[in-house]
Amino acid sequence: MGHELNDIRIKINDIDKKMVELFEERLTIVSEVAAYKKQNNLKIFDKEREKEVIKRASSYLKNNEHEKYLNVFMDELMTLCRQYQIDIIKDYGTVQDEKETFPEGYSVIGYLGVTGSYSEEAASMYFGESFTKRAFGHFDEIVNALLKCEIDVAVLPVENSSTGTISRVIDLISSNNVYITGEHISPICHNLLTLPGTKLTDIKKVYSHHQGLEQSRNFLKQYPWELIEYKSTADSAKLVHDLQDKSIAAVASHHCAEIYGLEIVVPNINYENNYTRFIMVGRELTINKSCNKISVAMDIAHKPGALFKILRLFKDRNINLLKIESRPILGKPWEYLFFFDFEGNLLDDRIKDLIECLKDAVNDFRILGNYRAYEKNIKNNGI
Numbered sequence: 001m002g003h004e005l006n007d008i009r010i011k012i013n014d015i016d017k018k019m020v021e022l023f024e025e026r027l028t029i030v031s032e033v034a035a036y037k038k039q040n041n042l043k044i045f046d047k048e049r050e051k052e053v054i055k056r057a058s059s060y061l062k063n064n065e066h067e068k069y070l071n072v073f074m075d076e077l078m079t080l081c082r083q084y085q086i087d088i089i090k091d092y093g094t095v096q097d098e099k100e101t102f103p104e105g106y107s108v109i110g111y112l113g114v115t116g117s118y119s120e121e122a123a124s125m126y127f128g129e130s131f132t133k134r135a136f137g138h139f140d141e142i143v144n145a146l147l148k149c150e151i152d153v154a155v156l157p158v159e160n161s162s163t164g165t166i167s168r169v170i171d172l173i174s175s176n177n178v179y180i181t182g183e184h185i186s187p188i189c190h191n192l193l194t195l196p197g198t199k200l201t202d203i204k205k206v207y208s209h210h211q212g213l214e215q216s217r218n219f220l221k222q223y224p225w226e227l228i229e230y231k232s233t234a235d236s237a238k239l240v241h242d243l244q245d246k247s248i249a250a251v252a253s254h255h256c257a258e259i260y261g262l263e264i265v266v267p268n269i270n271y272e273n274n275y276t277r278f279i280m281v282g283r284e285l286t287i288n289k290s291c292n293k294i295s296v297a298m299d300i301a302h303k304p305g306a307l308f309k310i311l312r313l314f315k316d317r318n319i320n321l322l323k324i325e326s327r328p329i330l331g332k333p334w335e336y337l338f339f340f341d342f343e344g345n346l347l348d349d350r351i352k353d354l355i356e357c358l359k360d361a362v363n364d365f366r367i368l369g370n371y372r373a374y375e376k377n378i379k380n381n382g383i
Contacts, residue, residue: 109151116256193265294341320342
């Protein structure tokens with residue numbers, strides 16, 4: 001039996017030798033294809049052509065039971081050949097090598113909520129106080145104002161450490177022609193605010209933004225109060241002040257209590273170590289040498305192994321992935337748009353190479369921003 005297996009292995013070695021010779025021959029022809037595409041300014045990825053090649057290869061099979069294995073092999077081969085073309089052409093699309101762009105300054109900053117909101121505080125922490133700020137009632141209104149040039153930058157909460165991604169913000173960023181230009185992380189401390197002299201037994205309704213209620217869920221569920229979602233935490237505090245009704249309370253910040261003359265009946269009602277990541281959003285993709293974080297959105301094929309191929313592109317280039325998340329694609333049940341955050345700068349050759357490979361490997365691809373990651377250490381510096 002051992003002798004027979006050795007004979008079989010010798011045959012496999014002979015086949016492998018022939019396959020390597022054919023592989024090199026194929027890459028030689030592929031280099032000619034790359035040269036032609038470069039000369040005629042053609043795209044590297046031709047989806048219909050690749051389907052045709054794989055289909056033709058399947059027609060050469062003598063045993064149709066091998067078709068699914070051949071399809072995987074050919075698909076992988078086509079991916080490698082695309083990569084080889086990219087390495088030859090080195091055409092990186094719209095990312096500029098020489099030009100560095102960065103916004104010189106902002107004049108009007110849009111944020112969610114009235115005075116005292118967490119978004120306004122994040123805007124002040126990131127930009128300082130020397131800019132005009134404009135309040136909005138909904139995330140959609142902020143992005144629309146940005147697109148209409150009514151504001152110069154939007155400050156949007158995108159993720160909370162306790163409740164996760166704020167889906168509406170992610171959807172707005174991915175579906176509109178806007179870009180992330182920076183980020184800030186703030187500690188979020190919610191308090192139960194009421195009119196002075198109010199007792200817990202007086203409260204019947206509690207108002208706050210959806211996130212404020214969710215981040216304080218463990219505390220609020222102890223009481224039989226009606227929880228009402230409102231425009232923002234700051235708007236909720238203002239509502240309590242305006243209505244002068246001791247039967248209502250708000251979940252909002254200590255700053256809101258000071259601004260609207262309210263009393264903190266119960267402090268720190270949120271989950272422990274509660275932080276929100278805010279993103280600064282503008283109309284232009286901005287890149288300079290200090291940018292070290294990239295956000296992208298990808299429509300990855302809904303088939304086995306598709307996500308693995310994308311992850312391997314990062315691994316092969318030793319690029320650190322920071323986050324992966326998916327959101328449903330409207331009109332395509334059970335298909336998802338994937339959001340990736342990873343380390344890098346779009347001016348770097350290694351990142352340029354990755355971006356081109358990603359564009360060729362997915363159905364749709366969009367850069368959401370290249371910006372400087374928030375650096376302050378949450379645990380050690382107690383932000």
